[in-house]
Amino acid sequence: MRELFPTTSQHRVGDVDITLHGASHSVTGSMTRVEFDGKALLIDCGLGQGLEASRFRVPDDAHKVDAILFTHGHNDHVGSLPTLIERGYVGPILGTRATLAIAQIVLADGLRLQRVPRRDAERLMQEFDRLAVPVAYDALADHIPNVAARFAYREAGHILGSASIELVAKDKRMIFSGDLGRPDSPLLRTYFQAWSRNSNVDFVLMESTYGDECHAQSHDDVQRELERVLQRAMQLRGHILVPAFAIGRTQTLLYHLNALVESGRVQHLPVAIDTPMGLAVTETYDGFRSLFDREATDRISRGDDPLQFDDLYAVNKSSDSLRLRDHAGPMLVIAGNGMCTGGRIVGHLQELLPVESTCVLFVGFQAPGTTGRAIQAAAGKHQAHVRVGGQEVAMRAHIETLPGLSAHADRDELTAWLDAVPGSPRVGLHHGEPDAQRSFAQFYGSRPAPP
Numbered sequence: 541m542r543e544l545f546p547t548t549s550q551h552r553v554g555d556v557d558i559t560l561h562g563a564s565h566s567v568t569g570s571m572t573r574v575e576f577d578g579k580a581l582l583i584d585c586g587l588g589q590g591l592e593a594s595r596f597r598v599p600d601d602a603h604k605v606d607a608i609l610f611t612h613g614h615n616d617h618v619g620s621l622p623t624l625i626e627r628g629y630v631g632p633i634l635g636t637r638a639t640l641a642i643a644q645i646v647l648a649d650g651l652r653l654q655r656v657p658r659r660d661a662e663r664l665m666q667e668f669d670r671l672a673v674p675v676a677y678d679a680l681a682d683h684i685p686n687v688a689a690r691f692a693y694r695e696a697g698h699i700l701g702s703a704s705i706e707l708v709a710k711d712k713r714m715i716f717s718g719d720l721g722r723p724d725s726p727l728l729r730t731y732f733q734a735w736s737r738n739s740n741v742d743f744v745l746m747e748s749t750y751g752d753e754c755h756a757q758s759h760d761d762v763q764r765e766l767e768r769v770l771q772r773a774m775q776l777r778g779h780i781l782v783p784a785f786a787i788g789r790t791q792t793l794l795y796h797l798n799a800l801v802e803s804g805r806v807q808h809l810p811v812a813i814d815t816p817m818g819l820a821v822t823e824t825y826d827g828f829r830s831l832f833d834r835e836a837t838d839r840i841s842r843g844d845d846p847l848q849f850d851d852l853y854a855v856n857k858s859s860d861s862l863r864l865r866d867h868a869g870p871m872l873v874i875a876g877n878g879m880c881t882g883g884r885i886v887g888h889l890q891e892l893l894p895v896e897s898t899c900v901l902f903v904g905f906q907a908p909g910t911t912g913r914a915i916q917a918a919a920g921k922h923q924a925h926v927r928v929g930g931q932e933v934a935m936r937a938h939i940e941t942l943p944g945l946s947a948h949a950d951r952d953e954l955t956a957w958l959d960a961v962p963g964s965p966r967v968g969l970h971h972g973e974p975d976a977q978r979s980f981a982q983f984y985g986s987r988p989a990p991p
């Protein structure tokens with residue numbers, strides 16, 4: 541019998557204490573402290589976003605740990621690292637090579653957005669480089685200096701380099717899911733399920749972003765739906781604005797666009813990647829092709845780059861970004877950030893939301909309290925207004941959402957992941973809105989126990 545614990549921020553497993561400093565009641569701010577033998581590890585040290593941003597506090601002693609283990613490079617999993625370093629953290633920072641490369645881009649961008657003086661930012665980034673320790677997938681490592689624990693990084697299929705962490709300490713076997721992707725996602729390998737059955741798992745902490753929802757769309761459906769949205773938007777001859785997370789979502793979207801353009805299903809649509817971070821991360825993806833799934837690797841070996849196609853433009857300079865708005869005829873603009881709370885998308889929305897021919901296409905989860913969520917809520921309403929970047933903006937654009945493009949597993953996919961874990965672990969849920977966590981606990985508990 542497995543017991544699931546939604547919205548619980550403290551767990552005790554034998555002699556191991558697990559404390560959730562964030563993400564116990566929300567999808568952002570993942571930071572989990574694992575304590576045993578007077579030692580402590582931090583699994584992720586993210587930032588709160590959306591509504592959570594104002595509530596989120598980095599605990600005073602968060603930096604007093606022996607190691608930090610990153611599951612992946614998203615800001616809500618790594619964004620508090622500069623604070624911890626500033627407070628004196630000097631231990632190792634573990635992650636896969638791809639995660640460390642992405643974290644470097646994300647952290648540097650975060651410091652820039654917070655207007656941290658350049659010299660301080662450089663010092664913090666140098667310190668990050670000095671402390672970073674790359675970890676290979678599936679290798680059982682038995683030493684974090686001075687800590688008696690073994691751990692292994694397992695594919696999580698969420699973004700490039702993402703991992704679930706298997707940790708054995710004080711005879712307890714624990715799995716921290718990190719964020720889990722959808723199986724068979726473009727470019728990425730499917731999350732790891734081949735857990736050793738030689739011993740049972742005692743504790744699982746798992747994400748539950750879509751614990752109450754099924755995406756109902758396969759990756760092929762997503763591509764067809766994207767084609768439909770693009771055809772309709774192209775008839776209006778306006779801008780198609782895609783608020784996209786620079787990491788993961790942008791590359792998945794490029795993959796689908798590539799397929800549509802190269803098969804001739806979408807023609808004559810200029811696509812602008814208007815996010816310097818998105819460009820940098822796309823380059824990082826290119827540098828870690830060995831982590832791609834079989835399908836993408838096969839395409840590359842046939843000479844087809846899945847992230848490149850004609851009519852794709854990189855927009856680095858902000859002056860060029862401004863000019864995109866004057867472009868006549870249909871154009872797709874991918875701009876950050878993904879929930880419209882900052883970045884270049886804000887200016888585009890202020891200018892183009894009042895224009896009837898504009899289409900805003902959401903490709904990711906919009907957390908409560910974010911501008912993206914407000915735009916979704918106002919969709920289809922007569923004379924709607926939304927606050928964007930502190931400005932009241934009339935909304936005449938039409939709004940589309942492609943939930944299947946999500947980088948997160950849905951309820952059934954989370955279920956399949958958890959079913960593959962051996963034993964009868966205590967299962968803590970996090971990284972989900974309270975309703976999603978409770979709904980998943982109820983759904984999972986109502987099913988027969990897995991074999």
Ligand SMILES: [Zn+2]
Pocket residue numbers: 612614617698719
């Ligand atoms: Zn993530």
